[in-house]
């Protein structure tokens with residue numbers, strides 16, 4: 001009998017949907033567990049809370065103590081249950097537990113790596129591209145990602161404050177007909193109550209030149225309990241509506257997350273995923289492959305894979321661009337086209353998203369393009385010629 005290969009077992013384990021509830025909260029009732037308000041009230045946000053559940057490394061303990069005036073720590077019980085108790089290299093841990101390396105000074109790093117503050121016609125509204133805007137509606141999230149590109153304002157403990165000028169922002173959108181797409185982000189807009197969120201979306205929906213609204217949110221991953229029937233019933237009044245979620249590792253796609261994403265899909269909402277390429281989290285092809293396959297099973301289309309921004313304190317999480325290109329190469333041709341995100345770098349200082357692709361063109365001349373396919377085989381595509389002989 002042939003024994004199955006370890007690589008296959010690893011893939012099978014990674015693509016299996018699991019629930020981890022109640023995990024570190026064995027005595028909690030499922031009723032409370034399923035209540036997103038309970039999840040928010042019981043977030044882990046201190047060293048003492050965290051040490052009740054898991055064994056911290058020296059780097060983590062120091063990181064938590066030093067993170068106090070940078071970016072708050074906050075972890076929902078749901079997400080906390082994905083953390084491996086004893087493994088300091090757990091890919092979930094590295095995303096949400098501060099590490100000592102966050103206080104390393106790297107002269108390349110910036111407070112505002114995407115140059116957003118210099119592209120705001122109104123505080124809270126980033127207008128960088130001709131036809132769409134990023135509308136920062138809150139500075140709070142359900143949990144905080146250590147590599148947050150907006151840590152200068154997010155979580156409310158840093159030096160800068162997000163001061164969204166609501167009325168001025170709506171007026172700018174109303175009087176700027178070039179804007180056809182508004183992306184609500186922050187912070188996490190799905191932290192708002194259904195009523196508050198509806199007020200914002202309905203006002204945008206009423207502007208004739210705005211063709212659609214989208215929401216950027218990690219709540220489907222950090223707090224899937226928030227994806228309630230009433231939220232979906234409200235959102236589906238405002239089609240077309242897109243939601244961009246953020247997940248980085250296949251373990252994050254639990255049975256609860258899958259149920260939430262299916263609810264959104266059943267309400268007619270299109271979901272896409274934005275991942276960040278992170279060292280020790282998802283910087284290998286097998287993990288990325290399991291992630292994108294699981295996303296498609298949740299009816300979510302991989303959208304972007306971001307090279308980690310040059311945010312202050314992220315050097316321990318950044319990988320080389322060459323590594324990212326290798327991952328895309330490992331996907332293209334080897335799996336469904338629907339599974340492949342566009343790898344991008346947000347041009348440091350305000351360049352916007354720049355697509356990064358493996359090079360499949362070997363040479364272009366006026367006569368022909370020399371290509372290689374995913375297997376490395378060479379192909380020639382002849383260019384149309386003006387002086388072709390008529391037959």
Ligand SMILES: *Cc1c(COP(=O)(O)O)cnc(C)c1O
Pocket residue numbers: 126127128129132133134183353
């Ligand atoms: C990412 C981003 C958008 C949306 O870009 P898409 O490529 O259309 O998803 C819009 N505005 C800003 C400032 C952004 O950073």
